[in-house]
Amino acid sequence: MTNQERNDYFYVCALIEYISRATRNHRGDVVRTIGKKGIEKLLYDAQVNHCLSFEQVSDEVIEYYKIKEGTFDTISDCHYDVPSYLDIGKLYSIMIEDCAKPGEEVQELINIFQSFISDAISNFNSDLYYQNPDYLEWSYREGELLD
Template sequence: MKNVFFEDEEITDNDLYFICYMIERVARKLHQRNKYVVNNVEPMEWRRLISLANVLHCENPLKVEQEWIDENELKTGTFDITDVDKELVDEIPWETQMGKVYTRLILNTLGENEDYIGGMIRVYNDDICETIDNYNASAYYEPSYVIARAYNEGGF
């Protein structure tokens, strides 16, 4: 995938990771599912954001998340991903950890003619995300090839 601002520059896996990490941050702040964030930002805006990822990662993440919320008019919801059974969950995964989980899933299932943004929209809109984001279970903790296989087979 090419950078929309610099046609000689390729978008990297790290740029995709930054986007997935920020989706997780914004979704948690707004008490929404990741799918909400992904679907309420236009695909062209995602292409702009991923093209700026190598610069945005140097910014304060709190500033970047607030800009995403304001610029895309994202609203607060009622879903709290951190509301888990304390007897089952010792530690909730960090946004960085979940960003890596989703980055690997996108990369492991990317179609031959699909770019990162197409893969991202496809993955975050799949029902498997509800399983991955259920921290009372351990799907998010599985090796990336197991998660990719579950995705390809329609579930765990």
């Protein structure tokens, strides 16, 4: 993966996190609604969209893909400092780079966001986000949180 591709995946992962928080949806539901072609388009447009605010791009994506308001609120009842959408986006982009076979990065993004690990990471009342990234990656690969 080139540096530009890393930046694009980081941007798109952070955008998905931002949209999910704004619409109170599971991250996997947002990815499912956008679809594979939509994710590919967001990656293609990432270099241009970097210049725009997350709010503007988020509003455009929500409107274009008709992402409805959900009930998965991970922020309101959080008792701790919530990691920023950029921090979470970085975590996802690292997992994609580490787990994806060359040429299969988009599908890996979809797989990760639709897996159990995404909802687990989104539980900001747990300490899972703060665990070693290798632990999160291997838990994802094994399909369950490791002991």
